[in-house]
Amino acid sequence: MAYDKIQIPAAGETIQVNADLSLNVPNQPIIPFIEGDGIGIDITPVMRDVVDAAVAKAYGGSRQIQWMEIYAGEKSTQIYGADVWLPAETLAAVKDFVVSIKGPLTTPVGGGIRSLNVTLRQELDLYVCLRPIRYFTGTPSPVKAPEHTDMVIFRENSEDIYAGIEWAEGTPAAKKIIDFLCNEMGVTKIRFPESSGIGIKPVSRDGTERLVRKAIQYAIDNERPSVTLVHKGNIMKFTEGAFKQWGYDLAKAEFGAVEIDGGPWCSFKSPKTGAEIVVKDVIADAFLQQILLRPKDYSVIATLNLNGDYISDALAAQVGGIGMAPGANLSDSIAMFEATHGTAPKYAGKDQVNPSSLILSAEMMLRHLGWLEAADLIIKGVEGAIAAKTVTYDLERLMDGATKLSCSGFGAAVIAQM
Numbered sequence: 001m002a003y004d005k006i007q008i009p010a011a012g013e014t015i016q017v018n019a020d021l022s023l024n025v026p027n028q029p030i031i032p033f034i035e036g037d038g039i040g041i042d043i044t045p046v047m048r049d050v051v052d053a054a055v056a057k058a059y060g061g062s063r064q065i066q067w068m069e070i071y072a073g074e075k076s077t078q079i080y081g082a083d084v085w086l087p088a089e090t091l092a093a094v095k096d097f098v099v100s101i102k103g104p105l106t107t108p109v110g111g112g113i114r115s116l117n118v119t120l121r122q123e124l125d126l127y128v129c130l131r132p133i134r135y136f137t138g139t140p141s142p143v144k145a146p147e148h149t150d151m152v153i154f155r156e157n158s159e160d161i162y163a164g165i166e167w168a169e170g171t172p173a174a175k176k177i178i179d180f181l182c183n184e185m186g187v188t189k190i191r192f193p194e195s196s197g198i199g200i201k202p203v204s205r206d207g208t209e210r211l212v213r214k215a216i217q218y219a220i221d222n223e224r225p226s227v228t229l230v231h232k233g234n235i236m237k238f239t240e241g242a243f244k245q246w247g248y249d250l251a252k253a254e255f256g257a258v259e260i261d262g263g264p265w266c267s268f269k270s271p272k273t274g275a276e277i278v279v280k281d282v283i284a285d286a287f288l289q290q291i292l293l294r295p296k297d298y299s300v301i302a303t304l305n306l307n308g309d310y311i312s313d314a315l316a317a318q319v320g321g322i323g324m325a326p327g328a329n330l331s332d333s334i335a336m337f338e339a340t341h342g343t344a345p346k347y348a349g350k351d352q353v354n355p356s357s358l359i360l361s362a363e364m365m366l367r368h369l370g371w372l373e374a375a376d377l378i379i380k381g382v383e384g385a386i387a388a389k390t391v392t393y394d395l396e397r398l399m400d401g402a403t404k405l406s407c408s409g410f411g412a413a414v415i416a417q418m
């Protein structure tokens, strides 16, 4: 491994992936991190302090993370040159070191610049976006019983309209596609062919199966009662509708599920506990009202890329907002952890925002490494800080009698509560 700008910490060792895809984690693993744009500058150092404190407390110096900064986004353009937003060596380091964590990266609306976040997921084939939604007691919420929201989203991360295959209105490429559709494919439904931009929505059987397989396996491993396929298959039949059908087919073929109540819902007995696991589906718009009205009906969610994006923020709001929502992007071997929220530019550099999303993403990372004691300490710290009503502005503004802390102050409160 030779890099140009990335400095490999001398003391650290590389995580290895075993043949069965389990990890061999040394006591001083090198973990690459991307600071992130906007509020990345605020939350990333706080996340590192909290993780270092949890690891030190859990293992008394016998284990330590060796952080290694890698670059993407605005910081990359400062280090590598004006147009270098995602250097090749950043992608290489994420692969070489197996487990990494990132802050948010800016994607301007329009203008043709593609999302670096989506590019990272696609280039590394991190096909699962895993976003657990859980409630911390005492967190202010707009719903009456936020503790009933306990879901784990498996969002397909590599395809769908999110793949960014589109052509701008008025370009020769858009005209070519529109001409092809109208003249060769018999399409008559493009309302304004002269002034349409065009986007393509690929959804594959392979992509669906690998995502749904992970979601069902998660339900088995974590003793969850159901997996719900969320789709808009009544309208987009051969993409979202196919996702639903392929999901059911996989549950039957690989997990032995059989139809219940005349189908299409099906269920199987967990090979681990013998408990029944139901595989069901719901149309996305109905789902968005049911998560408010009947959140207890849902546990593991498997969905497509765009639906998963919307659902992530909607569910996060039910348990306190996107300042509290962690996540991970996973392939079969590589894991890149990241918060659900973006760069919140109006707060950048002000030491105000809630670092919990990134701290809880790091908590998922520690669990992924098998460092459960350190992960548990982070949960204890976050629970303690919220119970003591020492919180950042986003929670304080909705909480009676709370003390408003800065981003770094909240990190210190989490450490003090461990």
Ligand SMILES: NC(=O)C1=CN([C@@H]2O[C@H](COP(=O)(O)OP(=O)(O)OC[C@H]3O[C@@H](n4cnc5c(N)ncnc54)[C@H](OP(=O)(O)O)[C@@H]3O)[C@@H](O)[C@H]2O)C=CC1
Binding pocket: 039, 103, 104, 105, 106, 107, 108, 117, 321, 322, 323, 338, 339, 340, 341, 342, 343, 344, 345, 353, 354, 355, 356, 357, 394
């Ligand atoms: N994975 C990634 O890197 C992602 C990147 N993005 C990118 O981020 C940029 C900004 O996106 P935008 O749509 O504004 O969404 P953001 O998630 O960045 O921010 C929207 C609002 O959410 C609240 N918020 C976000 N993060 C926190 C936090 N840590 N603590 C407390 N409140 C928080 C704030 O609400 P309030 O104003 O009420 O305080 C903020 O104004 C865009 O370029 C977008 O593409 C977006 C999502 C994911």
Ligand SMILES: O=C(O)CCC(=O)C(=O)O
Binding pocket: 105, 106, 107, 115, 116, 117, 118, 309, 312, 340, 342
């Ligand atoms: O990449 C982006 O800019 C936004 C991505 C996003 O909102 C998400 O993945 O949740």
Ligand SMILES: [Mg+2]
Binding pocket: 309, 310, 312, 313, 340
């Ligand atoms: Mg999003």
